[in-house]
Amino acid sequence: MTFDAILAAGDVVARELAPTPLLAHPLLDLAVGAEVLVKHEHVLPTGSFKVRGGVHLAARLTEVEHERGLVTCSTGNHAQSVAYGARLAGTRATVVMPLCAPAVKREAVAALGADVVIHGATLGEAAAHARSLARDAGAPSYVDTTDTRIILGHATAYLELFRQARDLDAVFVPIGSGTGAVGACLVRDALAPGCRVVGVQSAAAPAVWRSWRSGVVETAPATTRASGLATSNGYPATLDHLRHGLQDFLLVSDDDLDGAARLLASHAGTLAEGAGAAALAGLLATPVKPSRVAVMCTGGNASADEIARLAAA
Incomplete structure (x- = not known):
């Protein structure tokens, strides 16, 4: 960088x-x-502030990412960022959120058009599940929080x-x-x-x-x-x-x-x-x-x- x-x-x-x-x-x-x-x-x-990452991501998606969509994990603000970026780019987003994520943030992610999956008690467990979803054939591309x-x-x-x-x-x-x-x-x-x-x-x-x-x-x-x-x-x-x-x-x-x-x-x-x-x-x-x-x-x-x-x- x-x-x-x-x-x-x-x-x-x-x-x-x-x-x-x-x-x-x-x-x-x-x-x-x-x-x-x-x-x-x-x-x-x-x-x-994390929406800045989603906006920049949307402009830098690969062809594969655009075609397959995105999957990520977050307790809330990164989730909304990726959902916002996916909507901006005209592609799909799946967001895995742990049980500890506040309801208001889950609802906000869904309101942006992303599919919300609730999994795990911690962010680490949610991240592992999101990566497993991305490993399936033809699955969405995983977007790490530190991409x-x-x-x-x-x-x-x-x-x-x-x-x-x-x-x-x-x-x-x-x-x-x-x-x-x-x-x-x-x-x-x-x-x-x-x-x-x-x-x-x-x-x-x-x-x-x-x-x-x-x-x-x-x-x-x-x-x-x-x-x-x-x-x-x-x-x-x-x-x-x-x-x-x-x-x-x-x-x-x-x-x-x-x-x-x-x-x-x-x-x-x-x-x-x-x-x-x-x-x-x-x-x-x-x-x-x-x-x-x-x-x-x-x-x-x-x-x-x-x-x-x-x-x-």
Whole structure:
């Protein structure tokens, strides 16, 4: 993956999606004790930055993929991204989702025209089933969450960010599989080499964090309430980029995620799902705050349970 490839992906995505706003919220600045810019990716179609990957994928499908359709697995936002991309390309999509995937995300995937298959208690079990479906003769082509075309699409969020604000001290990025963070590091290296990229993951799903620390792909239980962060293993396709690109990688509790989501709602007028609030949660957990920092609000597909927890506090 090169910066030139990200620039080309940016042209593809810009033909379909408008840039998302990067906004200051003075009340949030006061609460955090720093100048905080929020990149509002939750306003995109499907309510998540991941639609960028689906749009780029749609423009880069092979003839076989277009003819046979696509199959993938996800707890929600990647699922919607592939479903969106398949509809854009005029092909079929089958999405395998684990039992833990929120009902609202299952319904959203189906509403985009994809066939939803519920299988397994974890994302790993759902992924194994999706791959088995793709192995059948004449079956749809499997699209991995870390497919290069997906990562390049996700990177366009950071192409926008660093064009909107190049004088950032740091950017905080939620990490599930790490595709967004890889894009952040690659674009930062080209446009803002002095900016620190800090990853944030739930302590209740620390597999990628463990992999980052050890340098080998590791697994860990994924018991987090934040479906967008519920990955139970590290990913070979993103690990080296994360190890070389991230300046820090933080774990936060699920209660920290709820607190950050509550702060976004009350001080920035923004409803974020758990994964979408993770970047702010990481910033809040940082003892010495950067002077000027961006946080990625990557998704707004909050479940009914998440909304109820925010309202109950």
